[in-house]
Amino acid sequence: MNHIRTTPPRPVDVTAVFPQLAPLARPAIRLHPRPGAPSPHDSSVGGPLLWPTDEPWPHCHDESHGPVADEWHEGPIAMVPVAQLYVRDVPLLRAPGQADVLQVLWCPFEHEPDYKPPTALFWRTAAEVTDVLAAPPEPAAVEYDGYEPEPCTVAPERITEYPNPLDLDRELRQQLEGVRSWQAPGADDVCALAPNDSYGNDLSMAPGWKVGGWPPWGLTDPIARFCTVCGAGMSPLLTIASHEWDGSGHSWVPYEDQSLPLDKPDVANPPRVHISRTNNLQLYVCPESPDHPHTSLIQ
Ligand SMILES: [Zn+2]
Numbered sequence: 356m357n358h359i360r361t362t363p364p365r366p367v368d369v370t371a372v373f374p375q376l377a378p379l380a381r382p383a384i385r386l387h388p389r390p391g392a393p394s395p396h397d398s399s400v401g402g403p404l405l406w407p408t409d410e411p412w413p414h415c416h417d418e419s420h421g422p423v424a425d426e427w428h429e430g431p432i433a434m435v436p437v438a439q440l441y442v443r444d445v446p447l448l449r450a451p452g453q454a455d456v457l458q459v460l461w462c463p464f465e466h467e468p469d470y471k472p473p474t475a476l477f478w479r480t481a482a483e484v485t486d487v488l489a490a491p492p493e494p495a496a497v498e499y500d501g502y503e504p505e506p507c508t509v510a511p512e513r514i515t516e517y518p519n520p521l522d523l524d525r526e527l528r529q530q531l532e533g534v535r536s537w538q539a540p541g542a543d544d545v546c547a548l549a550p551n552d553s554y555g556n557d558l559s560m561a562p563g564w565k566v567g568g569w570p571p572w573g574l575t576d577p578i579a580r581f582c583t584v585c586g587a588g589m590s591p592l593l594t595i596a597s598h599e600w601d602g603s604g605h606s607w608v609p610y611e612d613q614s615l616p617l618d619k620p621d622v623a624n625p626p627r628v629h630i631s632r633t634n635n636l637q638l639y640v641c642p643e644s645p646d647h648p649h650t651s652l653i654q
């Protein structure tokens with residue numbers, strides 16, 4: 356970590372007006388990846404992993420890679436580092452046993468049937484990795500550049516999130532959507548949102564890369580995820596994003612970035628990751644056991 360990012364406070368405390376949202380508050384940690392030169396000993400997006408030399412690098416052996424540049428690629432594809440997160444930096448992570456670093460890799464191809472890059476998660480104990488693999492294999496081909504993240508350092512920042520409007524019951528959703536001035540019971544001040552602000556855009560979930568919190572929806576209505584081994588409802592682990600802000604509002608832009616040309620696509624997307632062009636890839640884990648398989652979803 357070598358930078359800091361600070362999310363401005365929300366324009367209004369939504370729980371003062373809608374107390375029924377208070378029990379739904381969830382912590383999230385925004386990652387704020389920015390181009391840099393992380394080492395294997397740093398948390399990073401697209402950076403070098405603390406990978407032991409005596410452990411084989413993961414490859415995707417799926418048959419369906421290609422065509423790339425009009426050629427069908429054959430053979431396994433080396434998986435690509437997406438994120439490495441040390442628990443010391445992202446304490447929301449629930450590590451199994453003595454493990455203290457989470458590594459996320461993907462195959463840089465969209466796979467049928469749902470056209471998402473398959474992901475692999477590895478938990479490690481950093482102190483046990485004495486010989487770090489210096490030059491991991493690179494993929495022989497990628498579907499497009501958006502699946503090769505730029506190396507970024509991260510600036511983990513803890514925030515509080517509330518559900519996506521689609522995760523709320525219809526009555527509450529309609530109340531929230533109808534509000535244009537917010538006044539807490541007994542308060543003198545009416546806090547008016549800016550004309551384009553809304554619960555969904557400005558008071559509920561942060562856009563961009565994050566651990567935990569509430570998942571973004573939009574391509575579909577919310578889909579509950581259940582563990583294929585034990586049936587438990589799965590928990591959002593990591594949201595991998597194609598941008599940290601977009602034209603729908605800049606209220607989540609950290610103070611440190613507000614002087615940038617915010618509408619330039621590369622500025623809003625420092626890792627240059629594009630999930631099926633402009634979406635989010637949500638990773639979910641089983642809260643009962645880290646040995647149960649994770650799952651993913653594009654939104
Ligand atoms: Zn693959």
Ligand SMILES: [Zn+2]
Nearest residue numbers: 582585641647
């Ligand atoms: Zn399970």
